[in-house]
Amino acid sequence: MPIKIGVVGYGTIGARVAEAVMKQPDMELVGIAKTTPDYKAKTAISRGMKIFIPENSVESWKKAGIKVDGFIEDLVREVDVIIDATPKGVGKANSEMYKKEGRVAIFQGGEKKDLVEATVVAQVNYDEARGKRMIRVPSCNTTALSRISWFFEREYGVERIIATIARRAADPADKKEGIIDNIEFDPIKPPSHHGEDVRTVLKNLNIFTTAIKIPTTHAHLHLINVKLRKKVSREEILDALSEERRIMLVSSEDGITTTSDVFELSRHLGRPMNNIYENVVWVESIHSEGEWVYLAQAVHQEAIVVPENIDAIRAVASSLDAESSMNTTDRTLGIVRGRI
Amino acid sequence: MPIKIGVVGYGTIGARVAEAVMKQPDMELVGIAKTTPDYKAKTAISRGMKIFIPENSVESWKKAGIKVDGFIEDLVREVDVIIDATPKGVGKANSEMYKKEGRVAIFQGGEKKDLVEATVVAQVNYDEARGKRMIRVPSCNTTALSRISWFFEREYGVERIIATIARRAADPADKKEGIIDNIEFDPIKPPSHHGEDVRTVLKNLNIFTTAIKIPTTHAHLHLINVKLRKKVSREEILDALSEERRIMLVSSEDGITTTSDVFELSRHLGRPMNNIYENVVWVESIHSEGEWVYLAQAVHQEAIVVPENIDAIRAVASSLDAESSMNTTDRTLGIVRGRI
Numbered sequence: 001m002p003i004k005i006g007v008v009g010y011g012t013i014g015a016r017v018a019e020a021v022m023k024q025p026d027m028e029l030v031g032i033a034k035t036t037p038d039y040k041a042k043t044a045i046s047r048g049m050k051i052f053i054p055e056n057s058v059e060s061w062k063k064a065g066i067k068v069d070g071f072i073e074d075l076v077r078e079v080d081v082i083i084d085a086t087p088k089g090v091g092k093a094n095s096e097m098y099k100k101e102g103r104v105a106i107f108q109g110g111e112k113k114d115l116v117e118a119t120v121v122a123q124v125n126y127d128e129a130r131g132k133r134m135i136r137v138p139s140c141n142t143t144a145l146s147r148i149s150w151f152f153e154r155e156y157g158v159e160r161i162i163a164t165i166a167r168r169a170a171d172p173a174d175k176k177e178g179i180i181d182n183i184e185f186d187p188i189k190p191p192s193h194h195g196e197d198v199r200t201v202l203k204n205l206n207i208f209t210t211a212i213k214i215p216t217t218h219a220h221l222h223l224i225n226v227k228l229r230k231k232v233s234r235e236e237i238l239d240a241l242s243e244e245r246r247i248m249l250v251s252s253e254d255g256i257t258t259t260s261d262v263f264e265l266s267r268h269l270g271r272p273m274n275n276i277y278e279n280v281v282w283v284e285s286i287h288s289e290g291e292w293v294y295l296a297q298a299v300h301q302e303a304i305v306v307p308e309n310i311d312a313i314r315a316v317a318s319s320l321d322a323e324s325s326m327n328t329t330d331r332t333l334g335i336v337r338g339r340i
Numbered sequence: 341m342p343i344k345i346g347v348v349g350y351g352t353i354g355a356r357v358a359e360a361v362m363k364q365p366d367m368e369l370v371g372i373a374k375t376t377p378d379y380k381a382k383t384a385i386s387r388g389m390k391i392f393i394p395e396n397s398v399e400s401w402k403k404a405g406i407k408v409d410g411f412i413e414d415l416v417r418e419v420d421v422i423i424d425a426t427p428k429g430v431g432k433a434n435s436e437m438y439k440k441e442g443r444v445a446i447f448q449g450g451e452k453k454d455l456v457e458a459t460v461v462a463q464v465n466y467d468e469a470r471g472k473r474m475i476r477v478p479s480c481n482t483t484a485l486s487r488i489s490w491f492f493e494r495e496y497g498v499e500r501i502i503a504t505i506a507r508r509a510a511d512p513a514d515k516k517e518g519i520i521d522n523i524e525f526d527p528i529k530p531p532s533h534h535g536e537d538v539r540t541v542l543k544n545l546n547i548f549t550t551a552i553k554i555p556t557t558h559a560h561l562h563l564i565n566v567k568l569r570k571k572v573s574r575e576e577i578l579d580a581l582s583e584e585r586r587i588m589l590v591s592s593e594d595g596i597t598t599t600s601d602v603f604e605l606s607r608h609l610g611r612p613m614n615n616i617y618e619n620v621v622w623v624e625s626i627h628s629e630g631e632w633v634y635l636a637q638a639v640h641q642e643a644i645v646v647p648e649n650i651d652a653i654r655a656v657a658s659s660l661d662a663e664s665s666m667n668t669t670d671r672t673l674g675i676v677r678g679r680i
Contacts, residue, residue, distance in 0.1 A: 160632075162565050166503040166523060166552060181505060181556050182600040183638075188592050188632050189624040210563050210634065214505060214523070214554045221523050223501045223550050225565075252528050260522040284529040294498075294550065298523075328424050 002028040003317045006052070006079040008072065008094060010034045010044060011109055012171055012302045014085035016051060016273060017309045022082075023332040024310060030079050033072040035337035037064035038310075039105065053227050073309060075149065076101045081317050084108065091115070095114060104132075107313045108305065109139025109197070119200035121146040123245050126322035129315035135153055137308040140301040141165055141220055143199040144279045145209070148224065148297060149202055151244050157229030158205060159291065164213040165194060167219040174217070184213040199274040218263040219280075234288040241281065242338040245326060248278035248306065249339040256282070256340075262298045264338070275303035277335050342368040343657045346392075346419035348412065348434060348510075350384060352511055352642045353448055354425030356613060358389060363672040364650060366658065370419050373412040377404035380392075421657050423649055424448065431455070435474065441480045444472075446652045448645065449479025449537070461486040461538035462651035463585050466662035469571045469655035479649040481505055481560055481640040482537040484619045488637060489563065490543055491584050497569030498545060499631065505534060505551040506561040511642060514557070524553040529617070539590045559599040559620075560639040567631050574628040580622065582678040584667060586647065588618035589679040596622070596680075602638045605680070615643035617675050648671060 003026060007018040010032045031050030034041055037060055037129045041051060051060055054076035061068055076082060076097060084091040088110035095115060095153045098105040113119055118128040119222040122147050129135045138146065145163060154156050167186055169178040191262060194213035200203055228340045241247055250256040256265060266274040277300075287294035307329045314325040329335070343366060347358040363367045377400055379603040381391060383567055391408045392415035401408050408503045415423060416437060421444045424431040428450035435455060438445040453459055456476040458468045464486050469475045478486065485503060503663055507526055509518040514519030526532060532551035539545055581587055590596040592638050596605060606614040617640075625636035647669045669675070 080469055097501065103678045122471070135344070160503055164563050166506065179598070179600075181558065182598050183559070185622070185625070185636065188597055188622050188636070190627045194474060208565070208629070208632070208634070210636070211488050212505065212561060212563070214556065216521050216523055216555065218521065219523070223504050223552070226409075257528055258519070258524045259520050281527050282525070285525070285528045289548070292548070295550070296525065296528070296550070 002026055003081060004028050004030050004079040005083060006033065006075040007029050007083045007085060008033040008075070009084060009086035009090070011085060012041055012084070012085070013305060015040065015044070016275060016303055016306045017085060017179055018044070019047070020306050020310050020333055021273060024328065026328070027313065028055065031069060031075050033075050037061045037066045043101060073097065075184065076103055081313050083313070086140050100307055103288050104316045105134050105315065106309060107134070107136045108144060109137065111136055112262060120308070120312050120315060121201050122308055122322060122326050123147060124150045124201050125313060126325065129312055132316060135312060135316060137305050137312050138197055138201060140299050140304045141194050142201070143304050143308055144222060144297060145194060145198045145207070145251060146201040147279055149198060149205055149207060151241065152207065152226050152293070153202060155234050155240055159227040161205065161207040162224040162225040163194070163207065163209045164254060165192060165209060167211055167213045168216045168218060168220055168301060169213050170216045170217055178215065179213060180215050182215065182340055185269060186211040186213045207308045209210050212277070220301055221257040221259060222297045222299065224295055224297065226293045226313040228293060229291070231290055232293065234286055237288060237293060238283065238286055241286070244328070246278050246335060248276070248280050248336055249283050250280055251283040251339065254340070259298050262300070263338065266300070271334070273303070274302035275306065276296050277307050278301050283339065307335060342366055342509045343421060343653060344368050344419040344441060345421050346370050346373065346375040346415040346421060347423045347425060348415070349424060349609055350380055350429070350615050351425060351427070354423070355374070355380065355384070356615060356643055357382070357425060358386070359612060360646050360673055366666065367653065371409060371415050377401045377406045378561070380540060381406050383620060389609050393409070396415050402667045407601060412439065416443055419443065421446065421653050422646035423653070426527050433452050438495070444656045445475070446649060446656065447476045449477065450483060451476055453540045457590065460608050460648070460652055461541050462648055462662060462666050463487060464490045464541050466651060466655050466665065469652055472580050472656060475656060476536055477645050477652050478541060480644045481534050481562070482541070483644050483648055484562060484637060484639040485534060485538045485547070486541040487586055487619055489538060490544055490586070491546060491581065492566050492568060492633070493542060493545065495580055496572050499569055500547065500568040502545065502565040503534070503549045504563040505532060505549060507551055507553045508552050508556045508560055508641060510557055512557045517552060520555050522555065526551040556599065558603040561599060562637045562639065564635055564637065566633045568633060569631070571631055572628060572633065574626055577628060577633060578623065578626055581626070585677060586618050586675060588620050588676055589623050590620055591623040591679065594609060594680070603651040606620070611674070613643070615646065615675055616640035617643050617647050623679065647675060
């Protein structure tokens with residue numbers, strides 16, 4: 001019996017997760033819930049998805065001439081697991097409905113950690129989701145930081161991590177106004193929330209993060225300094241990192257020197273919706289100096305949490321172990337390891 | 341007798357230094373050397389400056405109808421000190437002419453450290469310029485890093501500095517093409533040159549710098565993590581930094597939260613050419629955690645080296661001590677300390 005899934009919210013994350021669910025051999029996408037009858041509703045239908053809407057939006061869908069399959073409540077009742085990918089704060093409001101219907105729900109990083117019983121990044125703490133009714137996958141930045149921090153912590157032990165996060169000001173499709181020709185602090189009073197958020201996954205990590213917002217759209221960029229508990233050579237780190245799950249290594253030798261190059265790479269890889277699910281680490285950036293290690297990684301903010309949502313579904317709704325779940329997820333989505 | 345100055349190169353730095361020289365009670369601007377007969381030649385003349393040109397450009401100046409006062413060689417012969425603010429590499433070519441005429445020359449950060457006998461940031465190592473014939477003031481980023489590093493080193497002792505530099509991709513007046521919607525490494529293989537360049541001023545500092553280039557024009561931004569040799573509270577640092585020369589403290593309480601705000605501040609201060617000569621440190625950014633300290637500073641890349649050039653002139657061509665020179669420079673240019 002496949003796990004029945006409903007995706008509530010069909011924006012940046014929801015659309016990508018719904019597509020990824022359809023590729024899983026052990027899952028069935030019952031449908032998506034959506035409020036606005038726009039072009040994304042039409043492309044969802046053309047991809048074979050059923051549409052569920054809030055009762056109070058019936059008129060606008062009728063006016064748009066788009067046939068729907070029911071109300072959100074119907075979707076919730078029909079599924080085993082809800083992926084809530086609604087805007088920040090809406091998930092909390094929706095959580096009452098999921099509880100009332102006794103459904104398991106997976107929220108995104110925009111929701112507060114107090115809403116849920118566990119925050120999960122698959123390759124770090126998949127098993128923490130076991131038996132929980134409400135869990136969360138963290139934001140894109142926290143996911144990427146958790147993966148790379150876990151690598152260093154597990155392999156060598158971490159004394160301290162100092163990370164600078166250069167955040168894209170808006171997603172490529174955003175039409176709202178954003179900063180131009182400017183650098184904004186996010187926030188000015190340190191640390192940024194990312195370090196604390198990583199600690200919802202890696203409980204006692206000594207990590208200090210600061211973030212700035214800059215006028216780009218394609219990716220976040222992390223400049224990471226780690227003090228390990230022992231001296232490790234650059235070569236050792238590069239070898240170990242080449243084997244690490246969901247880390248893609250790129251090189252300026254292949255002409256990949258900027259975040260735009262990473263965006264272009266995703267298109268040449270034929271990835272759906274330009275998705276890059278991996279942390280993108282530059283080979284040349286890896287630097288070792290005694291116990292100190294440095295590296296730079298790009299984060300595709302729209303896609304990196306997609307495999308995390310898929311694995312979170314199995315963690316709460318199946319008996320599959322972490323490795324088997326991630327193997328299936330990575331195979332179905334074409335996720336790579338090591339040098340591209 | 342005033343010190344006679346010639347400014348060779350009237351671009352971003354040269355124009356600002358020439359103006360600053362005219363404000364000094366102990367200096368005389370003999371003239372500027374310039375290659376192209378453009379609007380900046382006309383505004384320089386209207387500001388009372390004499391123009392000297394390369395012999396091979398006589399025709400273009402005649403054609404433009406701009407009267408000049410002689411050739412570059414004439415300027416060099418008439419002065420005590422040359423400020424060479426020509427593009428990277430041109431200074432090296434010019435250095436032969438300065439040597440031949442026996443003139444003292446001050447180069448900018450674009451020239452290699454091997455060209456000169458000393459690299460000087462006034463409040464750090466003014467006296468190193470004494471008796472030298474060829475010196476250099478470092479680049480904007482190195483100047484700002486040297487000032488703040490010196491503060492920490494002198495007051496508390498530094499164990500290690502980890503600095504991330506977000507570089508503006510172009511100056512406001514640049515018309516050449518630059519990156520848009522992109523982040524470029526500068527360089528991808530760490531460290532960036534800035535740390536090594538700081539060590540031309542602060543000889544044994546343990547500083548590790550990395551830099552990215554982003555699509556902005558108004559300022560560089562430095563995110564700086566310092567491990568001190570002892571624990572110091574945030575309040576102690578803020579108090580000491582409030583007294584430090586050429587450090588301006590700004591606050592989000594006053595509505596200054598971005599680099600554009602700093603640009604606008606310079607205009608409201610009535611600064612010529614929007615010049616901000618100081619390191620601009622955000623009060624809220626200062627953070628202390630055991631021996632680790634963090635702060636963020638903006639750097640106006642066009643102006644920060646102007647006072648350094650003025651003090652470098654006195655260091656090579658007068659008997660004035662560092663404090664007296666900097667006091668005169670700071671008074672004449674309106675340079676402030678502490679919270680704005």
